[in-house]
Amino acid sequence: MVCLEHGKKEPHPRVEYKLIPVTEFSDNATLHELLKLVGTGKLNQQAAQAAAWHLANDMSWEELASKKYERVRAADTPYFSRAQLFAAQNIVTASKQLAEAEENEPAEPRSVRDRVSSR
Secondary structure, eight states, X not given: OOOSSXXXXXXXXXXXXXXXXXXHHOOOXXXXXXXXXXXXXXXXXHHHHHHHHHHHSOOOHHXXXXXXXXXXXXXXXXXXXXXXHHHHHHHHHHHXXXXXXXXXXXXXXXXXXXXXXXX
16 A cells, blocks of 8 residues: 655544546556556555655655654664665566556457458
């Protein structure tokens, strides 16, 4: 699971939320593909979060690298490690490639007869 709206308060169990299709939230095909990858459960959570904020909130990699947890009586801790940001960049690249491949696929699969007759 990733947050798509940077800066909003943390979700709270007493607040009622409405689930909407991602297509109602954004028309960014790369973000759609990222969320499919997140759904597999195979991505590093922090890397996926950085990728999501980069795509959904137009946050630069520099902005993401400078984010810190501000803690009372403790040193500020970075949100993301260098390795997580590197992984996030790779995830965004893969998501873009998947979105481009999806865009280039025909809307309806051609029948065998259509493929044979077009030769």
